Amino acid sequence: MSFTLFLVYALVSLAGVTALWLLYRYGQERRYRRQPYVASTARAGAAAPTPSEAPAYSIALVGDLGAVATNGRDPVINLLQDWQQQTGSAGAVVILGDNIYPTGLPVPTHPGRADAEHRLNAQLDALRPFAGRVIFLSGNHDWNKGRRDGYEYLLRQEAYVRDHLPTAHYLPARGCPGPVTMQLPGNVLLVVLNTQWWVQHGTRPLGDAYGCTASTSREPFEQLRQVLAANQHQRIVVAGHHPLYSNAMHGGQFTTKQHVFPLLAVHKKAYVPLPVVGSLFPAYRRVVGAAEDMAHPRYRAMRRRLLRVLRDFPNVIYAAGHDHNLQYFQRRGGHYLVSGSGSKTAFVQKGGKATFTHEHKGFFVIEFYANGETWLRTLEPGIATDTVRAAEPFRSHLYTAAAPSEPATPTPAAASVRVGSGG
Known part of the structure; x- marks a missing residue:
């Protein structure tokens, strides 16, 4: 032959x-596809009821809202408003980045500026009546999809949020890498990282010149370790835009x-x-990865260093967006969330290391109870036009900690403590 x-x-x-x-x-x-997947080991727990009493504190984790409808009928925005009304001041909303598609907030003379403002205003208008905390993070799209002039886009968006919703926090301030801490009621500590900083091209603020406490790319991880070590008596949520585990596109x-x-x-x-x-x-x-994929060398290095820290502190919850679906992983004593379907959905592979996956719009809520229990709940909008909330596809009792001994409401000074914030 x-x-x-x-x-x-x-x-x-x-x-x-x-x-x-x-x-x-x-x-x-x-x-x-589009069917909720729950690992066999978690199905019994997913059907268990949550405690009968109201949670002492709750955090809604909503990612990738940048393509929300601006006509007042967006299903996720309506669901979030319903949750806000039920939760009141005993809760916080963490917006996990990619707040404006496709390229963040351009200059006022740009032809896409009006549409970008409308999408961001839809979020700000929904959050304005909320009596709890509001925290914005930034994602790669907010930094002009990681391009070299992305820092200018980030600063414009941060200033816009500050001017139009002064009660909100845009963290970390001025694009610093973080970490930033925010003390919340119920012995809950929120730690925010700017994960886009490690994969961004062009200007990346660092050091005293930008008001950042970190002066090297490794120092934020050292600061994070210090924060987690000093607060092991608390229930900790670490938030960033980029996931550390994913069965979706950015995970290959x-x-x-x-x-x-x-x-x-x-x-x-x-x-x-x-x-x-x-x-x-x-x-x-x-295998090689685009700039925003886990396989890319910058992302891979950031992920490796971050996991090296988190794995030393059991029951820390890490929440991210980036991939447009809902995913939950329980790995080496930690809890890893992908809550990135605020305005878009995309394919997610079932199984693997995941405990739960769903290609559906919605967001995760973490509920902290006075008895020390911490629960993860999945909120999704209903399909029918008159149904705000669908049946809950997944919930999980994450862990039980020692019941907090301090009052549920911290002092104003404690509530504003921040480390590595650059502001």
Whole structure:
């Protein structure tokens, strides 16, 4: 057999095997896509009722709101407002970044400025009546998708939020890496990191010149370790934009359609079939990674250093957005959330290391009870137009800590303590 004929047979065989694999994957995806997945070990707990009394404090974690509807009928915004009315001052809303799609808040003369303002105003208007705390984080889209002039976009958005909702906190201030701490009632400590700082191109504020306490890229992790070590008596939530575990695109998981039509990553209507060759793009994203993928060297280094710290402190909850779905992982004593479906949804692979996944709009809520119990709940909008809240697809009793001994409401001084904030 000639080499040319052998090569033809090999290519035909490869194409056939690839086609069978893609057909199998497609069949699997059709069965589970957009269906909630709960690991078998967590199904019994997911059906358990939460404590009968009201939580002492609650935190709503809402990510990637940047494409919300501006007509007053956005389902996630309406769900968030419903939660705010029920929670009152005994809660906080943490907006996990990517607050304006596609590229944050441009200059006033930019043709996209009006639309960007409308999307951000829809969030600010919904949060304005809330009696609890409001904390904004930034994501890669808020930094002009990580481009070199992204710092200017970040500063504009921070100033806009400060001017139009003065009661809100935009953290870490001035784009510093953090960490920033905020003492909350119920013996709850919120720690905020600017994870975009480690993957950003161009200006990245650091040191006294920018008002940041960290002077090197490693120092924030040392400061985080100090904060966690000093507050082991508290219930701690660490918030950042980028997830540390993910079964979705930024974790290297792609749909069959993305394997066959890879140009959809460039344009949503680019249905140009490129089988076999198209699989090279997902493989690249999984192994090498774009700038916002876990596989990218900057992201990988940030993730490794952050996990090295978090794994030394059991029951710390780390919450992120970035991937447009809901995911929960319990790994090495820690709890890792992806709550990034505030305005968009995208494919998420079931199984693997995940305890729960769902390709659905919504957000996670963490509830802290006076008896020391901490619960994770999943809030999703109803499908019917007159249903604000759907049936809860997943809940979990995360852990029970020693009941807090101090009063539920901290002193004003304690409530404003911040470390590594740059402001």
